[in-house]
Amino acid sequence: MTQLTQSQHDTFKELINIGVGRAANMLNAMVDSRVHLDVPQIFTLNPAELVMQLRRLGGDHVAAVRLTYSGVFSGATSIIFPPESAAKLVKVLVDDPTADDDLNELRVGTLTEVGNVVINGVMGSIANVLNERLHYSLPNFIDDTITELVARNQFEADAIIIMAQAHFNVEALRIDGSIVLWFEVGSLDTLLEAIDALNADLD
């Protein structure tokens, strides 16, 4: 199992921060509410730890937007919310005063776009480092249990998953979501090499 050095960890955090920052700017251009997005922590986890960490969001059910990619570098990036938080986020973004918190089809569309903006921001950062074009799937909305969601990725038991905890602050409403990056065997090494090369350049 690959372990991240402190320097790799820091670079990762910075890349994700840059991506999330760009995403926040885009969201602010799209909606009337002021959206603040930050990434306070980055974890490297194995699949079992990921399940445990996700359960801390509250409940066993999650709403997620997932993007898979392949090429020189393969994997998936997901943004994951507890369903009620997801509905609240959508409602405040589109200024919807209705009382129900169901994730209907329109809200799913909106959440998919929000996830799309955040994931694209993060993936843009990473793709920049790799300087390689990847093939991306369409962003996919998933409403499922945490266990099933994690199982979709068909992880090796010792796979390394990078998880960033993101906070959405919209009009005094704080909504926590998790951005989960998973890379296929070998892909992370490719990325870490690229990161090391970047760090070497900077040095």
Next chain:
Amino acid sequence: MQFQESEQIFTVLDDVPLGCFALSPDYEVIFWNRQLEIWTGVSRDDILNTPIADRYPHLTVPKYTTRLQGVFEGGPPVVFSSQLHHHMIPVPFDDNFRVQHTTVTPVSVPGRDACNALFSIQDVTEISQRIKAYGDMHDQAVAEVQERKKTEEKLRASETELRAMFATMPELILLVDHHSTILRVINPGDFADKLRVEKLVGRTPAEMLSPDMATAATINIQRALASGKANEMEYQGRLRGQDLWLKASFSPIDKQRVVCVIRNVTEDKIAQQQATQLAIERERAELVGDFIQGASHDFRTSLSVMNTNLYLLERSTDDTKRAERRGRLKNQVRHLENLVESLLTIYRWDTTESKLKLGRFQVQSMLHNLEVSFSNHMMGDAVELRFLPTDSALPIHADEQELTHAMRALIENAFNFTEAGTITVSAEAKADELHIIVVDTGLGIPADEYENIFKLFYKVDQARTNQVGGLGLGLSIAQRIIHAHSGHIRVESTPGQGSTFTIILPGAAKP
């Protein structure tokens, strides 16, 4: 050139149920599918190879371009959802535009770094409307539920207030149905410690009250239901060996149910009885006071006369005058004897059960004895006492001695108030009543004095009495005697012309 290239790649998209178009990195339209032609009325031929900004300038604002940039660079697809963007290409619908969900994907061009962007537009108008309708319905339902909750809360609050208010009320408040069955105890009132109020529900008056009270309660409940109006009643009964007075009101609240408000008025009743008793005793004390005052006055008057005569007797040497003084002294002694006798008689009538010695005798013989007795008295010549002939066969059932006493009192009273003329005594049967009548031609009595003349020691106007001899007790005694015979004395009088006293004895003349 560009068009032909694109046409080959994209023409398959003419047959999908999506609006599809493609832009080159410099925002020129390189494909426009059939669905979009139908939606917009803009033909592919017209729009191809023109800048998209010519017809849809909004697509070149930063909100879109910053995100589309990634697509042109071969980055991940971009989504423009319907709630955040409403539509990508305006397609009129009713008063608005069709709602669209758009996905933009990069399409690489061989031999070129930059990608084209393929827009796939899904029409979500109908689903938006359905979701909105559902949302409105949901909100309305939620609003209704909240409204109901508020109403329920208000009701609960007012019920709590009512309960608190009831808790201070002493009344037992019951809700009963048309069978008089207790449905609910609304308030136990003062009865909480006397009755097991929780066990009242389901019971009827017949199971709890005496038959009389139960019947009365049932009738009142039925009456309230039938009339639609409230009614009231009072019950007297006993509970655990003690008197109990209840006041109950029955108010119908609909055709089936009545609210009974039951109040324990025992204490009020006892207080009321005590007050009545107190008033009677006060009146009795006043009467005794008046009696003592009247009797003392009469005794003192006689004693004073006796003293004076005794003084003069002792000093007089004239035999004639001495004889006169002795006569007066004797008169006063007789007067005092009469007074004492009368007082004892009254005491007897007032304190002991009347024990009349009833017997059958002829009225004629009683009147004859009276005539004889009065002829022995010293009467002034100015007043004639006449006894009219009476039916010899007029029998009477009474106490002869007492009735004679009463007659004597009436005749003496007539003498006292008659200076001149006649006093006529007669008797007659009227239906089964016996009337004995004493008519005088005396001073008469004002109508407002009729009642007073029967009071102890009452003297109409001292100045108007014929003689000093009046005790003011005779009529009182006569009335007591006649009342004991279940009869009464009727007074008729014309002041200045005389009075008629009629003793009326019902049933006394029955054979």
